[in-house]
Amino acid sequence: MSIQPILLAGLDASTADRTWRLADYMQRGGYAALKKILAENISPEAVINEVKKSSLRGRGGAGFPAGLKWSFMPRNYSGAKYLVCNTDEGEPGTFKDRDLMRFNPHQVIEGMAIAAYAMGVECGYNYIHGEVWDLYTRFEEALAEARAAGFIGQKILGSNFNFELFAHHGWGAYICGEETGLLESIEGKKGQPRYKPPFPASYGLYGKPTTINNTETFAAVPWIILNGGEKYLELGKPNNGGTKLFSVSGHVVKPGVYEVPMGTPFPVLLEMCGGMRNGKLKAVIPGGSSAPVLPADIIMDCTLDYDSIAKAGSMLGSGAVIVMDESVCMVKALERLSYFYFEESCGQCTPCREGTGWLYRVVHRIEHGQGRPEDLDLLNSVTENIMGRTICALGDAAALPVRSFTKHFKSEFEYHIENKKCMVPPEVQREGSNIYVTPNRVPSC
Amino acid sequence: MLSQDTLKKIDHEVAKYPADQKQSAVMAALAHAQDEKGWLAQETIACVAEYLGMAPMAAYEVASFYNMYDLAPVGKHKLTVCTNLPCALSGGVHVADYLKQKLGIDFNETTPDGMFTLKEGECMGVCGDAPVLLMNNKRMCSYMTPEAIDKLLDELKS
Numbered sequence: 001m002s003i004q005p006i007l008l009a010g011l012d013a014s015t016a017d018r019t020w021r022l023a024d025y026m027q028r029g030g031y032a033a034l035k036k037i038l039a040e041n042i043s044p045e046a047v048i049n050e051v052k053k054s055s056l057r058g059r060g061g062a063g064f065p066a067g068l069k070w071s072f073m074p075r076n077y078s079g080a081k082y083l084v085c086n087t088d089e090g091e092p093g094t095f096k097d098r099d100l101m102r103f104n105p106h107q108v109i110e111g112m113a114i115a116a117y118a119m120g121v122e123c124g125y126n127y128i129h130g131e132v133w134d135l136y137t138r139f140e141e142a143l144a145e146a147r148a149a150g151f152i153g154q155k156i157l158g159s160n161f162n163f164e165l166f167a168h169h170g171w172g173a174y175i176c177g178e179e180t181g182l183l184e185s186i187e188g189k190k191g192q193p194r195y196k197p198p199f200p201a202s203y204g205l206y207g208k209p210t211t212i213n214n215t216e217t218f219a220a221v222p223w224i225i226l227n228g229g230e231k232y233l234e235l236g237k238p239n240n241g242g243t244k245l246f247s248v249s250g251h252v253v254k255p256g257v258y259e260v261p262m263g264t265p266f267p268v269l270l271e272m273c274g275g276m277r278n279g280k281l282k283a284v285i286p287g288g289s290s291a292p293v294l295p296a297d298i299i300m301d302c303t304l305d306y307d308s309i310a311k312a313g314s315m316l317g318s319g320a321v322i323v324m325d326e327s328v329c330m331v332k333a334l335e336r337l338s339y340f341y342f343e344e345s346c347g348q349c350t351p352c353r354e355g356t357g358w359l360y361r362v363v364h365r366i367e368h369g370q371g372r373p374e375d376l377d378l379l380n381s382v383t384e385n386i387m388g389r390t391i392c393a394l395g396d397a398a399a400l401p402v403r404s405f406t407k408h409f410k411s412e413f414e415y416h417i418e419n420k421k422c423m424v425p426p427e428v429q430r431e432g433s434n435i436y437v438t439p440n441r442v443p444s445c
Numbered sequence: 446m447l448s449q450d451t452l453k454k455i456d457h458e459v460a461k462y463p464a465d466q467k468q469s470a471v472m473a474a475l476a477h478a479q480d481e482k483g484w485l486a487q488e489t490i491a492c493v494a495e496y497l498g499m500a501p502m503a504a505y506e507v508a509s510f511y512n513m514y515d516l517a518p519v520g521k522h523k524l525t526v527c528t529n530l531p532c533a534l535s536g537g538v539h540v541a542d543y544l545k546q547k548l549g550i551d552f553n554e555t556t557p558d559g560m561f562t563l564k565e566g567e568c569m570g571v572c573g574d575a576p577v578l579l580m581n582n583k584r585m586c587s588y589m590t591p592e593a594i595d596k597l598l599d600e601l602k603s
């Protein structure tokens with residue numbers, strides 16, 4: 001099967017110093033889609049229609065159809081409207097937007113400009129994860145280049161279309177990836193999510209109509225405009241258009257970002273990553289730490305698209321594939337994830353604030369040989385008391401790993417509770433989590 | 446209280462937002478203030494708040510909500526190691542242990558000479574480069590083998 005990347009075609013870390021520049025992007029046909037729209041006077045409706053036809057679904061996790069989301073923005077609204085790009089990538093296992101931002105930021109800018117045109121928006125922000133400072137400064141430079149060349153700003157390319165775009169950085173809060181937490185954060189507040197409804201399309205940034213999409217969603221837009229929505233859809237499979245970036249981490253030979261068509265069989269992706277590093281495949285979290293874990297035999301039969309992974313009982317999420325071999329103790333793995341949600345809960349909803357603490361403490365005591373026979377039922381009941389009872393999906397994101405780990409690997413949890421120790425010998429675990437660096441990569445600082 | 450240089454940087458941020466939304470610049474402003482002062486004392490936060498025309502409490506809420514603001518003094522070099530699961534599968538925890546042993550401190554401690562503070566971090570969005578550590582919030586260090594750490598520490602000490 002031949003794989004044609006369209007987001008990161010020909011781009012990698014070795015040439016990133018050059019490819020992020022405007023001149024290089026132009027040489028690769030950059031900004032052609034924006035020019036085409038303005039030169040041919042393509043209507044905003046036609047742009048949205050093309051995106052609808054492409055079946056492009058949001059790449060940030062929820063997989064909501066992008067074209068449909070865009071059509072929710074009020075047409076004849078007299079005040080300001082906003083466009084926001086979500087580059088707050090902090091879901092454990094997710095590092096795909098980083099590659100778009102360091103190899104090809106102008107593609108994101110062009111995608112946002114087209115989206116702004118389609119929705120009649122004149123101001124946008126790109127919210128960039130705090131820990132990746134280099135991406136923030138690089139994006140600001142890219143914006144300056146685009147502004148100087150007339151691709152953003154007033155009267156873009158001589159048309160009547162105005163669009164200003166700015167970078168905003170986070171400062172270490174996973175919850176700001178949640179779209180309304182992110183809006184609060186841009187407003188200069190704690191990133192505590194808002195009730196929905198009202199949805200951002202009616203009450204968003206500064207209370208104005210706002211559309212938020214993931215970085216990768218925007219990056220796909222120029223290709224769709226140039227090649228047509230149908231072409232994009234054909235790259236993937238029905239209802240799951242296009243290609244998708246998968247960030248693969250864990251026990252593979254070559255962790256990294258891989259772009260494959262939607263619907264690619266999981267074993268093909270695993271092979272692209274050089275296969276397993278040492279041990280046998282035990283489990284995979286297919287869509288970032290919030291997605292339910294799947295045992296090896298189930299994931300090996302899946303194709304990588306929203307529908308197939310959902311049918312298997314998990315989520316494609318952000319396309320963050322965490323691969324674990326048999327050296328991993330599933331109790332310990334869950335303990336670490338549960339700690340993360342406990343640490344990152346924003347604290348405004350009691351079920352999540354208290355529940356994530358309970359989940360962490362109970363998994364922690366099981367891992368440390370103090371588990372009680374009733375603990376598995378207790379975990380289950382805590383998750384039930386979190387799910388569906390919180391303002392945002394962080395609560396569910398904390399509960400789903402617990403439910404799936406204890407479901408698929410129940411015997412390991414029971415063994416821990418009964419024997420006060422781990423099924424996987426400690427030296428095997430230590431060996432399996434040893435320091436490992438991808439071949440041909442050198443430390444950089 | 447804040448240097449002209451820092452204020453200039455804050456102005457650059459303020460200019461991004463609508464004129465009546467200066468508060469939007471508070472995150473960036475606090476980060477710049479922290480760069481200048483090393484950490485965020487109450488007076489520094491109040492100073493930022495005043496500059497942006499917001500209540501000191503509102504700025505303090507922001508400073509205490511986001512993990513990368515330091516509300517107490519830290520060492521000259523703050524090293525934050527990611528130990529979340531994806532990184533841990535490629536040695537994140539081993540690297541943290543190595544640093545603890547080399548520096549003789551635990552997480553959230555500072556070496557007696559005030560040179561290094563060690564922190565445990567959550568996912569930084571660079572899991573493919575594991576093991577990783579972040580230096581003073583801004584410098585990402587990728588593929589940090591023990592040899593690479595030795596080199597980094599030597600560089601920082603000299």
Ligand SMILES: Cc1cc2nc3c(=O)[nH]c(=O)nc-3n(C[C@H](O)[C@H](O)[C@H](O)COP(=O)(O)O)c2cc1C
Pocket residue numbers: 057058059060061062063064086087088089090091174175176177178179180212213214215217392393394397
């Ligand atoms: C706790 C939490 C964290 C999230 N983190 C991110 C993130 O880092 N990046 C992202 O694009 N979406 C994230 N999302 C999803 C966003 O809320 C939102 O659905 C998305 O940005 C919409 O863009 P899309 O439709 O293009 O995917 C997160 C959601 C939750 C509940």
Ligand code: FES
Pocket residue numbers: 092093094527528529530531532533567568569570571572573575577
């Ligand atoms: S888990 Fe360490 S950077 Fe993502």
